[in-house]
Amino acid sequence: MTVLPISIGILVAGGVYLLCQPGMVRIVFGITLLSHGANLVLLASGVSAWRGEPLTGTGDPADAADPLPMAFVLTAIVITLAVTIFMLALAMIGHDDDTLHMPDTGEDHRA
Amino acid sequence: MTLVWLLAALAAAPVLVFPLTSALGRRAGWPLAIGFLALAAAMIPSGREVLDGGEITQTVAWLPALDINLALRLDGLGLVFVMIALVIGAAVFLYSVEYLGESRQLGFYLWMAAFALGMVGLVLADDLILLFACWEITSLASFLLIARSGSGAESASARTLFMTFVGGLTLLIAVVLMIVTTGTTSMSQSLTSDVWTDRPGFTAVVAVLVAVAGFTKAAQFPFHPWLPDAMAAATPVSAYLHAAAVVKAGIYLLLRFSEAFSDVPVWNTLLISVGLFTAAMAALFAFQQHDLKRLMAYSTVSQLGLITAAIGVGTEKALTAAVIHTIAHALFKSGLFMMVGVIDHSAGTRDIRRLPELRRIMPWSFATVILGTAGMAGIPPLLGFVSKEMILGSMLEAPGPAWAGMLALAAAGAGSVLTFAYSAKIVLGAFVDGKRELKDCHGPSARLFLPAAAPIWVGLPLGLTVGVFNTPVERAVQAMGSSAAYPLKLWHGLAPELLVTAAAIAAGAALMTRRRALYRLVENDFLPGTGADALERIFHEARRLGRTISKSVAADHPRRHVVPPLIVLTLLLGVGSLAVLTAGDDVPATQPDLWRPVDVGLLVLIALGVVGTCRADSRIAATVSLGATGIAVTVQLFALGAPDVGLTQLMVEVLTVLVIMMVLRRLPGRFGHSHLRRPGGPLVLAGGLGIGAGVATWLLTGRREKSVPADYYLAEGTKVTGGDNLVNVILVEFRALDTLGELAVLGLAGVAIVAVLATVPSRTLDPPRRTHRPSLRPVQALRDPQARAALTDPQSNLRALQLLLRVVVPVLLVLSAVIFWRGHNAPGGGFIAALVASAAVALVYLSRPDDRAVGPPRVHIALIGGGVLTALATGLIGYADSSFLQPLYGTVAGTKLSTSLLFDVGVYAAVLGVVMVAFDRLGAAPEHDPDAESAAEAPLGRTKEGIV
Incomplete structure (x- = not known):
């Protein structure tokens, strides 16, 4: 038995629940939780049995963790930051972040 | 001059247009014209070699892995078209200087030069992919030249693009079929392949596809409406593209492929029937017009129809006629288009009904237009007479029963009657008939008139000495696989075609004596709609269909887009996990100590x-x-x-x-209001996907030994890069391309925030609902005067933080630098260092009593752009060694350095830039909103008591 998958499950469940809510801010929160879950999945793919820091010359190389998923996750975190900021900017347009109500922008949406 | 250099010089022209138009304005046409003439002169040695029976080929590897090469070949056929493109191009550039308005005209010269490159590339291409690429360049340049003529040209240019792209698609299909079947991208090899004789069915399919492609460019029925539409473009564009070049690209394609298809019955039938029908139909339409330019457009369609029919006949005589008529038509038609521009400039209109008796003030223009239209109508002794008579004569050689040839000749003859009629209409309408006063008209300047008249006047001596074309045309026809060409002569004896010409002239002249009645008869629309209308209806229906389809999936609310993929993912994870579990003992045991x-x-x-x-x-x-x-x-x-x-x-x-x-x-x-009324669905989905994700993670991870890449990085990473921090060296060296992509996403998010917030000002949106104003203020505390002061006076509120900043910010910046520097060997690197610096930016922002941005305006965009460019430039440095983003190593003052450090600087700048965008754009004061201020009873709206 292992613990990490349960944490991942909880993060994903919370993220999906929020993603289904109306309101941009909750959707952004959902994305944040989902990306936490996804990042942990990536790290889990590196097998969590070895948890030594992947720094050459530090600790026992046999115990070092897989550095490749870490590089992926690091990239993913920064992209999540960018996407989160962008979505928050979208939430800020108008006077609330309700996604069910389409504000009147003066534009014709029928194309 | 080698072919590659010719193309390189033509490719340089669009680049040179920028400084030239900037320095000379519309006079940039002079250097361009001189350049084109110089190129034509430089090609004379090569041309002589071709005329002596040689063939010049040159190949530069382009995509060797796909066997696609920049293969160029100059043969007799290519030479004719290269010279047309260069010489007519030069004349048109000279003319443009006077014709165009007094402004920079960058777009005009840029796309004209780009078009010339595409056109010459097309006729020199000996690689099928290159042929297709150049074909599309000509389509796009033609579209852009029409589209830049103002709002009236928008729908016309869109229709042109649509029709020429239909041909582009059929050509692409044909090219791909040819490459796959003949196994080579070389056009000369492909066209002489045995496939064409061995597989008649396949040959017929490719022949039809190529014919359709040729029809779209050469404006043959039913694709002809784009050419009259294209008259929205400036007159020099029409003189070059719509008389000499882009439409001739279609003719070139048909000529080039006739080597393989001239014996294919479907090719003969299609080209002859469509060509002759188009010739007659467009001649009638031309006669209907009273706008001289549209008249010219239809007459071009008609003339191209004759050439198409001749190519369809495919005999030596017919192909000779097609080539010589292509030359003749390029000369007289580009000249006539330019003369229409001359008339337009002199009289302020090109509508026959409003033109006065211009012959009184413009005798030379009168003579020139007579000469040009006489060539078009096939009157001896002009070049147009020779070529047209040959086309008529070649109709008798049409394959099939004898009556087919007679029928073709009769159809062409009927077209010739109308051709004479509309040619006469041009002359009479522009120069002879007309009631308007002459007083506000003026003769043209010599600089406008001479380039326009030159192509027409050379038709006179060339007609008398048509023998000079014998060798070039013979070489051109030989390039199409025919053994010998038909000798060109002004006088062929009393052949049937001469009788037809004479009859056509007589009939046309007879018609024109009754022209007023005739105009009244034809100038009414006798068709329910034009081709452009039909195309618009197709567009309209296509849009409606698209809207209907998109309606089934479109929604403003994101949930509708998000839920279906989530359901699919849940099912995948659930079914997949179950499948793995029930598969039995294949699942390895988990590693201990997970x-x-x-x-x-x-x-x-x-x-x-x-x-x-x-x-x-x-x-x-x-x-x-x-x-x-x-x-x-x-x-x-x-x-x-x-x-x-x-x-x-x-x-x-x-x-x-x-x-x-x-x-x-x-x-x-x-x-509040945004809570769901029925939370059941999302809860079930969340539970399902959560369990699915957890089970799948448990099932699919932690059940193997360390991966091969992990072992490699752990064992070799430091040896290869000199860095101890393996995660960092993966980011900036091993997988730097990933990181570069990530930087692009990051930078784009920053730019998108700036763009979105700039284009959607909140004042254009719904007014706010008062009940939902922010309530971040601790209302209770406001009753206590001291607490109120602390919260409402941002100055005193922030003093402590401001004092702290003097210590913290330098520390953070030093820390950021240290973390950046040590990143290669210890936890740190560009990302983390930039985020630490971002924390300093955040603190500075928070310590300000008002919502001012940190740093000078737009510094964030500069940081993002600079960061991504730095990373890209580092990537290019890698080419010095082997490949993009390959790090180079060196030792400076005893420390081993890598260019990846520079890459990391790019990362640092871009990340910092995005965070600064966030603080600048999201943290800026909300727009002035009197409604909100009155609701808040005190000017609290702009302080940040909610944050601190």
């Missing part, structure tokens, strides 16, 4: 945080829970032995919460 006690504690924290985030009704409470979850996840990352990831996550967590707080200031305090 979890540690600390994981359990973090699990509890994460669970509490997630539940809190989901259940909170207050936005602040949800944010706090989200932040707590983030911190728990960060600790989990550290616990997994990922210090770099953990540090990054920690910094991102802090910055995310700060940005969320800035946004929340403008939003209602509670989610």
Whole structure:
């Protein structure tokens, strides 16, 4: 038995629940939780049995963790930051972040 | 001059247009014309070699892996078209200088030069892919030249693009079929392949596809409407593209492929019938017009129809006629188009009904137009007479029964009657008939008139000495696989075609004596609609169909887009996990020690945080829970032995919460109204996907030994790069391309925020609902005067932080530099260092009493752009060694350095830039909103008491 998958499950469940809510801010929160879950999945793919820091010359190389998923996750975190900021900017347009109500922008949406 | 240099010179022209038009304005046409003439002169040695029976080929590897080459070949056929493109191009450029308005005219010269490159590339291409690419360049340049003629040209240019792209698609299909079947991308090899005789069915399919492609460019029925539409473009564009070049690209394609298809019955039938029908139909339409330019357009369609029919006949005589008529038509038609421009300039209109008796003030123009139209109508002794008579004569050689040839000749003859009629209409309408006073008209300047008249006047001596074309035309016809050409003569004896010509002239002249009655008869529309109308109807229906289809999936609310993929993902994970579980004993055992006690504690924290985030009704409470979850996840990352990831996550967590707080200031305090009425569906989906993700992770991870890449990086990473921090060296060296892509995403998000917020000012949106104003202010505290002062006076409120900053900011900046520098060997690097610097930016922002941006305006965009460009430039440096992004190493003052450090600088700048965008654009003061201020009873709206 292992613990990490349960944490991942909880993060994903919370993220999906929020993603289904109306309101941009909750959707952004959902994305944040989902990306936490996804990042942990990536790290889990590196097998969590070895948890030594992947720094050459530090600790026992046999115990070092897989550095490749870490590089992926690091990239993913920064992209999540960018996407989160962008979505928050979208939430800020108008006077609330309700996604069910389409504000009147003066534009014709029928194309 | 080698062919590659010719193309390189033509490719340089569009680039040179920028400085030329900037320095000379519309007079940039002079250097361009001189350049084109110089290129034509430089091609004379090569041309002589071709005329002596040689063939010049040159190949530069382009995509060797796909066997696609920049293969160029100059043979007799190519030579004719290269010379047309260069010489007529030069004349048109000279003419443009006087014709165009007094402004820079960058777009005109740019796309004309780009077009010339595409056209010459097309006729020199000996590679099928290159042929297609150049074909599309001519289509696009033609579209752009029409589209730049103002709003009236928009729909016309779109229709042109649509029709020429239909041909582009059929050509692409044909080219791909040829490459796959004949196994080579070389056009000369492909066209002489045995496939064409061995597989008649396949040959017929490719022949039809090529014919359709040729028809679209050469404006043959039913694709002809684009050419009259294209008259929206400036007259020099029409003189070059619509008389000499783009339409001749279609003719070139048909001529070039006739080597393979001239014996294919479907090719003969299609080209002859469509060509002759188009010739007659367009001649009639031309006669209907009273706009001289549209008349010219239809007459071009008609003339191209004759050439198409001759190519369809495919005998030596017919192909000779097609080539010589292509030359003749390029000369007289480009000249006539330019003369229409001359008339337009002199009289202010090109409508026959409003033109006065211009012959009185423009005798030379009168003579020139007579000469040009006489060539078009095939009157001896002009070049147009020779070529047209040959086309008529070649009709008798049409394959099939004898009556087919007679029928073709009769059809062409009928077209000739109308051709004479509309030619006469041009002359009479522009120069002879007309009631308007002459007083506001003026003769043309010599600089406008001479380039326009030159192509027409050379038709006279060339007609008398038509023998000079014998060798070039013979070489051109030989290039199409025919053994010999038909000798060109002014006088062929009393052949049937001469009788037809004479009859046509007589009939046309007879018609024109009754022209007033005739005009009244034909100038009414006798068709229910034009081709352009039909095309618009097709567009309209296509749009409606598209809207109907998109309606079934479109929604403003994101849930409708998000839920279906989530359901599919749930099913995939569920079904997949079940399949793996029931497959039996194939699943390996998990590794021992997959979890540690600390994981359990973090699990509890994460669970509490997630539940809190989901259940909170207050936005602040949800944010706090989200932040707590983030911190728990960060600790989990550290616990997994990922210090770099953990540090990054920690910094991102802090910055995310700060940005969320800035946004929340403008939003209602509670989610309240946005709670779902029926939470059942999302709960089920969330539970399903959560369980699915957990089970799949348990099932599919932790059941193997260390991966091969992991072993490689752990064993070799430091040896290869000299860096001890393997995560960092993967990011900036091994997988730098990933990181570059990520930087692009990051930078784009920053630019998108700036763009979106700039284009959607909130004043254009719905007025706010008062009940949902922010309620971040602790209302109770405001009753206590001291607390009120502390909260409402931002100056005193922030003093402590401002003092602290003097120490903290330098420390943070030094820390950032240290973290950056040590990144290669210890946890750190560009990402983390930039996030630490971002924290300093955040603190500076927070310590200000007003919502001013940190740093000079637009510095963030400069940082993003500079960062991405730095990373790209580092990538290019890699070419010095082997490939893009290949790091170079060197030792400076005893320290081993790598260009990846420079790459990391790019990362640093871009990340910092995006965070600064967030603080600048999201943290700026909300727009002035009197409604909100009165509701808040005190000017609190612009302070940030909600944050600090």
